[in-house]
Amino acid sequence: QNFNIYKRIFTDMVSSPGTNSAEAYHNWADLRDVLFNLCENLVKSSEANSPAHEEFETMLLIAHYYATRSAAQSVKQLETVAARLSVSLLRHTQLLPADKAFYEAGVAAKAVGWENMAFIFLNRFLDLTDAIEEGTLDALDHSDFQDTDIPFEVPLPAKQHIPEAQREEVRDWVLTVSMDQRLEQVLPRDERGAYEASLVAASTGVRALPCLITGYPILRNKIEFKRPGKAANKDNWNKFLMAIKTSHSPVCQDVLKFISQWCGGLPSTSFSFQ
Numbered sequence: 001q002n003f004n005i006y007k008r009i010f011t012d013m014v015s016s017p018g019t020n021s022a023e024a025y026h027n028w029a030d031l032r033d034v035l036f037n038l039c040e041n042l043v044k045s046s047e048a049n050s051p052a053h054e055e056f057e058t059m060l061l062i063a064h065y066y067a068t069r070s071a072a073q074s075v076k077q078l079e080t081v082a083a084r085l086s087v088s089l090l091r092h093t094q095l096l097p098a099d100k101a102f103y104e105a106g107v108a109a110k111a112v113g114w115e116n117m118a119f120i121f122l123n124r125f126l127d128l129t130d131a132i133e134e135g136t137l138d139a140l141d142h143s144d145f146q147d148t149d150i151p152f153e154v155p156l157p158a159k160q161h162i163p164e165a166q167r168e169e170v171r172d173w174v175l176t177v178s179m180d181q182r183l184e185q186v187l188p189r190d191e192r193g194a195y196e197a198s199l200v201a202a203s204t205g206v207r208a209l210p211c212l213i214t215g216y217p218i219l220r221n222k223i224e225f226k227r228p229g230k231a232a233n234k235d236n237w238n239k240f241l242m243a244i245k246t247s248h249s250p251v252c253q254d255v256l257k258f259i260s261q262w263c264g265g266l267p268s269t270s271f272s273f274q
């Protein structure tokens with residue numbers, strides 16, 4: 001297998017502009033399907049469970065999140081699902097351009113009114129853009145991300161992924177919010193006392209499974225699939241199914257079809273879609 005070709009396709013796609021949109025669905029779905037086929041082949045090969053295989057499984061998960069995000073962006077009622085996916089992708093910034101990931105998560109959070117998150121993520125984005133200019137990540141302050149699964153050690157992006165005009169817009173907003181001092185600069189926490197999008201609860205070290213629809217940790221109401229480690233939060237799952245029923249979105253149906261293929265069928269509670 002020539003793994004480098006697959007890695008290159010992945011890296012090019014996650015770095016390219018214009019992919020944070022409903023229109024990008026088919027590009028992400030193509031990447032997802034290519035990686036899925038690769039992983040299915042690796043399972044049957046001598047490379048099974050090797051570090052290379054593990055990395056491609058992670059890339060597949062990332063591609064699935066991006067594809068699902070684009071699908072969710074095409075249906076108004078799934079706006080928060082799309083935002084959560086952008087937030088969940090931050091835990092994979094070892095494999096993604098960090099500036100782009102934080103920008104997308106921050107802008108998505110801001111659009112749905114999660115201002116604390118937006119402020120922290122966009123602040124981080126600005127720090128990253130400065131780091132790219134300086135050519136080093138040494139000056140980054142990680143205190144906002146203590147006790148989360150958002151990695152500190154990420155590759156320095158080789159170039160700015162967000163155009164100057166958008167960077168200025170963010171700078172203005174962050175500055176205005178800082179002056180107002182109306183936001184607490186803390187990430188939202190859940191019943192575990194952990195950052196709500198973190199799979200690992202820092203206090204206990206317990207790791208939750210990520211939801212197939214949002215990437216958020218599943219704390220209760222888990223829907224399990226035949227393939228081990230694959231599950232969804234019931235509310236998110238039902239919300240996604242409901243959106244398909246009301247919108248008849250072909251791309252959301254395609255996501256469901258992929259999940260069925262990837263996870264060994266859909267749970268019996270799901271309705272059939274033709």
